[in-house]
Amino acid sequence: MISVSEFKPENYLHTEEAVTDYLNAALEEANTFENLREGAAYFADALGVAARARRKMPTITSSTQRPRSHS
Known part of the structure; x- marks a missing residue:
């Protein structure tokens, strides 16, 4: 028996450009x-x-994020 899973287009959009x-x-x-x-x-x-x-989408590493101020 063949098993078919639901197509989810979001699984193929890996970049902002996509x-x-x-x-x-x-x-x-x-x-x-x-x-x-x-x-x-x-x-x-x-x-x-x-x-x-x-x-x-994978999150951008902390090296590209602005540091938080500790008020």
Whole structure:
């Protein structure tokens, strides 16, 4: 028996550039919908994918972060 897992596009968006490209493509596609609400829903879904992808991106090391002040 063949097992198929759910496709999750956020698993393939590993960089800010990839997320940007994904959202630009989604916006172009959303603009092709004749029904404005369907296009908006399509793009809203893409925003959710981008948000999930960003949460999965590796965090930048502390060497690039500003030091916290200890007040």
